[in-house]
Amino acid sequence: MNTNLLVxxxxxxxxxxxxxxxxxYNTIVESKKPQFAEVVxxxxxxxxxxxxxQECYDEVVQHQAEVKDGNQVTGTVIGAVLGAVIGKQVGxxxxxxxxxxxxxxxxxxxxxxxxxxxxxxxxxxxxxxxxNTVQDPHQKITGYSxxxxxxxxxxxxxxDHKPGATIPVENGQLVLSQSDTSKPxxxxx
Numbered sequence: 636m637n638t639n640l641l642v643x644x645x646x647x648x649x650x651x652x653x654x655x656x657x658x659x660y661n662t663i664v665e666s667k668k669p670q671f672a673e674v675v676x677x678x679x680x681x682x683x684x685x686x687x688x689q690e691c692y693d694e695v696v697q698h699q700a701e702v703k704d705g706n707q708v709t710g711t712v713i714g715a716v717l718g719a720v721i722g723k724q725v726g727x728x729x730x731x732x733x734x735x736x737x738x739x740x741x742x743x744x745x746x747x748x749x750x751x752x753x754x755x756x757x758x759x760x761x762x763x764x765x766x767n768t769v770q771d772p773h774q775k776i777t778g779y780s781x782x783x784x785x786x787x788x789x790x791x792x793x794x795d796h797k798p799g800a801t802i803p804v805e806n807g808q809l810v811l812s813q814s815d816t817s818k819p820x821x822x823x824x
Contacts, residue, residue, distance in 0.1 A: 671801035672785040672809055680778045680793070685770040693762050700757040710750025711743045718742015783809075 704710075722738020723731060779794045783802055794802075794811050803810040 669786060669804055672783040672804055674781060674783050674798050674800055674802060675789065676782040677798060678780045679776045679797070680780055681774045682777050683772055683774055685772055687768050687770055689766050690769045691764055691766040694765050695760055696763050697758045697760050700754075700759055702754050702757075704750070704754075707747045707750040707754070710746040710748075710753075712746070714746015714749065715739045715743035718745070785809075 716739070718741050719735050719739035721742070722734040722736070725731070725734040725738070779797050780791060781794050781798055781802070782789060782791045785804065792809060792811065
């Protein structure tokens with residue numbers, strides 16, 4: 636038998652055995668890779684938006700009544716006449732005339748002030764509707780900040796859904812998409 640053939644056969648057998656052992660070892664190592672990452676914490680990421688609405692209420696408002704006699708002529712005249720009548724009752728002779736004039740002057744002044752005071756207190760009330768635009772806040776969850784552990788390392792990833800206690804791992808990558816597992820959205824760690 637040819638030595639070269641024998642050496643070649645032995646060398647070939649050793650190479651095939653080594654290749655088979657390496658393939659078997661890789662299969663064992665691959666099967667020991669983690670299938671899931673452990674979720675440590677999950678916090679909702681929120682976005683605040685506002686909607687407008689009208690908020691209306693009734694308010695009682697006082698208005699000054701329209702003044703028809705701004706100079707208080709009516710009160711002055713009535714006061715002067717009453718003052719003159721009262722003044723005429725006092726005294727006699729020229730004193731009576733003086734008392735009548737003084738009564739008319741005092742009565743006119745008093746009548747003017749009384750009418751002015753009455754006009755200032757002459758108010759009417761109405762109920763008016765007042766409206767303001769109010770913004771109501773609302774919260775919308777846009778995703779989740781998820782802290783996980785995989786092979787002794789801790790990291791954080793953003794997910795579009797709230798995870799459970801674990802996150803699946805395929806080919807050493809996290810499977811983040813909830814809806815389509817045939818084409819997972821992944822991130823490397």
